[in-house]
Amino acid sequence: MGILTLTRTLVILLVFSIVAALITPPDLISQITVIVEMVVVCGILTFIISRFKSFKQTPESIKKLIIVMVCLLSISISFSFTLFMQCHQLRTANNDLRTEQSKQAHLK
Secondary structure, three states: OOHHHHHHHHHHHHHHHHHHHHHOOOOHHHHHHHHHHHHHHHHHHHHHHHOOHHHHOOOHHHHHHHHHHHHHHHHHHHHHHHHHHHHHHHHHHHHHHHHHHHHHHHHO
16 A cells, blocks of 8 residues: 555545544544444445546546545545434434424323
8 A cells, every 4th residue: 555545544534533533422432433434434335436438548537536536525425324314313302302292291
């Protein structure tokens, strides 16, 4: 692994860490989960794209742009998933509250 590849990887991890800190609750487990999710999605997409013959013949500057786009796509996928999970948790909590309120109303 060359120094440029290592530097690129660290920059991607730093960006993913910052995004995870912004889109998750302030607990370490949620942030690590989102970081891992983004790294896995980015890795899978990069692997798939790198298998195309046309990608291997693409100039290095275009490859960098494609990798940036893949990283942005993985961030948006993770953000959408995190938002969906938070909405689901709120909906579940709201339904539990309504159930509890209806039980208390029937007891009175």
